Amino acid sequence: MQGPSDFEVSRRKLLLGTAASVAFGATPFAHAQTPAVPAQADVADTVSMSKVSFNVNGSLREIALDTRTTLLDALREHLHLTGSKKGCDHGQCGACTVIVGGRRINSCLTLAVMHQGDSITTIEGLGTPENMHPMQAAFVKHDGFQCGYCTPGQICSAVAVLDEIKAGIPSHVSADLNAPLQLTNAELRERMSGNICRCGAYSNIAEAISEVAGRPA
């Protein structure tokens, strides 16, 4: 895996600074009024810690965490695997999608302490810039992104979608629950509906997944 360059570190700090200034500005949204971090007194009085160990991308990791820490925050803030993204933080956008025990989940809607002994694959574990996973390569080839923020979640989701189809798990658009699945464009789109792309790169994402699945989009 590539180490973070100075540019990437400073870009992150810049983004964090920008996010903070937005949070303190006047905003009409109720959600923004929920403090992103608990008040100081709260932390001093009642913080509850717990230890958890799980396997991330093939390495055993053991961390002591505030029980409130989501799997996403554990991956990003504690293990510095910042490929998985925090979009909505409420399970609506799919940017945080990782694969746990072979299944895709929203890492923002699960507590890290609930994953004792689990095997977790993040975008960093699928491939590297030098040795990309076929799905990563297909996203690059088909321009399956613009800004790239949702892309790690899209790719983790897409890899798991093809496994779900192989396992015969039906979807809302499967015509017959008891017949073999047809790998249609409609199937891929329905199965990927938990991953939002605000840039709207959907048609290219569908083409990338179709290529890996071995069918024309």
Add this chain to the structure above:
Amino acid sequence: MKSFSYERARTPAEAAASALRRPDAKFIAGGTNLLDLMKLEIETPAHLVDVNGLALDKIEATPEGGLRIGALVRNTDLAADSRIRRDYGVLSRALLAGASGQLRNKATTAGNLLQRTRCPYFYDTNQPCNKRRPGSGCSAIGGFSRQHAVIGASEACIATHPSDMAVAMRALDVTVEAVRPDGTTRNIPIADFHRLPGDTPHIETTLQPGELITAVTLPKPVGGTHVYRKVRDRASYAFALVSVAAIVQRDGSGRVALGGVAHKPWRVEAADAELPRGARAVATKLLANARPTRDNAFKLALAERTIGAALTEAKG
């Protein structure tokens, strides 16, 4: 999110006893709804009892010819089970119509039944809500109420139940099995499991303090053609405006339940008898005492048409 202590329960009775000891405790299974609400501090448990290790994740045949679905069976696994697909298609279809692939991989059978409403005023902690803060008032009444209940609501609450799965389970007449803190179990018919809001909309089910759902039991298959029809604002990954779970027999008889219209999955047995007479007759009986708001009166016509579409689909 408020701080909380955390334990992993080892047996269902131990989990129930633990929850009874601490009134500020909550069970956590999939967590896809609870954690969302905890982040917004709508739910503020001081203690979480993690029930994921309880081995309630099997789907087993019952001596009566039905299936006993463990409380922790994930929505994906329930929808994909070959017996469910073959004999209880309406349940499989309802599950697949809900949420996203990621959420279905995590969400459990019991957790789905216990989902809380997506009323925007319940979610907005700056607004009064009798469900979130009993006695504070209902912001949806007189507010923007397009998504809300048209029947069975009260002066205190017009929220809907968001589950698709529960609508199919109501049509299938499942039984909810729960364990009490003293280790004894009881069975609750699905019709009696969810409550109407009345003047206590914060009490949503008939579960008692500490009681933990351990399974949902399906009666033996009833045959017929199974249809789940869901109308929503997007083609995928959205809650229902109106949904219809229908099981229709060759002779035209059957059962029908509605989602998106009430505080619980809505079924009126007398309306089932109207099935041979068509959608209008069924809808008239089902929604006889409807009291929609100006914003959601469209749901009455939509329900009738969606029942009609479901019946057409059932005829093939």
